Amino acid sequence: MLSSLLMISVLAAIPPGFDLNSASLHDLESLEGLTVQQAEVLYTYIQDNGGLENIYQVLELEEFSPEDLLWLRENTIVLPVQAGDISPQVLDVMERLAGEDGPADADVEYWEDLLIRPMPINSAHWWDLRSLDRVSFIDAASVDSRLRKMGPVSSVRSLNSTDNLRYYGYRNMRDFVSVREPDYSSTDLFGNYRFIYEDMAGRDHYDDGLQLHLSETRSAISGILQGEWELASTSIDSAALVNRLQSQYDQLLGARNVAGFSHRFRMGAGDRYRLGARLSRGMNSLAGSELLPGIDGGINDRFDVGKAYLSFQGNGIFRQVIAGNYNLSLAQGLLIDNSDELMYRNTYRTWGLRPDLTSSRQHALMGGAAQIEAGPVLAYAFGSYTSRDAITNLDGTPNVLYQGRYRTEEYSDILKETTVGGYAFYDMGDYLPVGTAIGMGGMGIFYSDSLNPATSGLDIPTDAYNWNCPEYAHMPSGDKITYFAGAAQSVFRNMSAEVEAVRQDNGAWATLATAGWQNNWFHVTGSYRKYALDFMNPYNRGFAEQHRFDDTVFEKPYRLTDPLASQLADLPVPKPEEGVYVETRFQVSRQITFTRVYLDVWRNLAYDTENLRFQGEMEYRPVWPVRFRLKYKFQDKLNAKDIVPTNSRTQEYTFRTFTLPYGGDYFNVELRYGSVELTPNPLYGDDRNMNGGYLAFRYEHDFNRDLSILGGSTLWTTNGMSQWEFEDTGIDFLDGDGTKFWVTVKNTLSDNLQLRLKFLRKDTFFPHNGFYRPDPEDQYHYQGAPDETVRDFGDHVTEYGIRCQLDVRW
Structure with missing residues (x-):
């Protein structure tokens, strides 16, 4: 009965003027007269051929019968395609990339370029296709194998029949490739300029935000001045420490109410030349700190990230050369991946060299890199010379490198880093299955000053806690580190296997092996990883469950002499761990799909503790535009303590329902409940x-092909367990109890001009209970006011936000 009502409502929503040429993929999939496969085929045909000239062209597609044509004639129309440099479909894909969770910023920028000037598919190899979003190693190797054996294709749509290529992989590939030939002689110009302004007043109240660092720094100063730290009997110069903390506190005050903004410009000429630049300042950030060395004031007082690049592409030995800032990710990411993000439990990894205009700073590479192709040899060479931030000891010497959002002068640009390396792969696809390759690489990192990870500069020697952090104790020291790597991979039909191992100069190893099997309805991926405790590569982004300093003293700023050093917990390298991970997706029927089910069992090598995490999600579609999803997550984790480990068991239930009615509208309701069971502790009342x-509710309405409004509202409550949710293009963390409302206007002002404007209000209530005691003999009183009883109270924080993004493309 419910399915029938839903079908009737969908049919009723389809007006006689439904234009096939301007319809998005979601629009076509919502048509009751088409199957999902027919919608996909028709959408691809329209994109490949620049639209339909008349309705009768659908009969050129083998998936369509005269009966299908009759239904389309009665329910749809074909209008001439409007001329423009950028189609609405391209903007749709750009919107999807901007809103997805997972891809690194450098990948998204690269994919946006491919939407404007697609990759020539007939000259692509597996390593080129692995740079695309959600295209697996098997997908990439299957397309490469077809091209080598059968020659060029005349239409991207013909790739859909490639052996062992999933339809999911084809769908993710088709928007970024075309059958055009590379044109290195063309000087046709294209490019874009993006301006972003964001001001989220009040959003410095995050657990790890500006307000926390101000509070903890002020508390540390007070603890020293009032003698609570009892430093007189230690070697710490308390006066010097207070001066340092006070300096940092004053600088942090200057970051209050600072709006964020960025300018990003990119331009290309044909297929050969690319250039770009970025100047930006993050919200509530500290500017300056030698953005341009040797310059006082001016630009250094306005921006905190400055990047630029010039690149060259060709069909000779040097396929790509980049001068300036670049991003490089190869093999399993153990030797080199210089993004600022560690992607948890993610077996997809984009491959290759690309320019970098992202907001990342601490792991940005600045210098030159080249991609070299000579016969069966694929090689990458890279070099960089740039400044690095570091936690400093009390004598000013560098302690360890760190990545922090709040960069005071005591931590900023402490030393210079020189990085040189290379990776070479031998492609065996001419006599073994396409995709088979072996590789070897190496990298050296050299610093202008020696690192000295001394706990004496961070530990409060007189507090009640014992410093126990093996992850910190095994951080590198000295002024250089070298690494050597080996990799191997192969594909056989719809199966793949990959492995990478890296050895550090101290003898420590990191190893990651991954294998997969896939078809259109089912895939399974398994991986094994082991990262030694004393293996520390700042550019390691291998598969992991946790950051290196998760669940350590660096998550407790009140236990450090300098609370800002707690930002070391954000260092995006894997924790020393050994584990086995298995993930699958299974489409049982057209209505039922297990979208993602995984199990990860791993051992924390720092403390030899066993951990487990499971997640399963099932989707039910009674009719195509309507979906229901139910997700369950369970985690059992041991945390090391002074005497015995403590245990935490987390369970989380999420129910989602969302529909995609006619016109690209989107409606979503999400309900989540989570709980954590901890080991009882008498210090916290057991x-x-x-x-x-x-x-949470979310709704998007398309008024026309150029204007849409997206809005959402969330109501939450927490009892010690904070929550997180996705807004339109990012994650928001929820504490206390509260409500939130936001609305985003997306307006394509012209084919080359797009505006995105967001407004937000968030109200959070922090209850403080348990202070009031009814027994007069057991009541709390304020200091200096013995007759005034302390009662329960609550804090109310109101946050307002605005974000404006303007894109100009040509």
């Missing part, structure tokens, strides 16, 4: 349970 949850 309270062993935390929980929290939220109810």
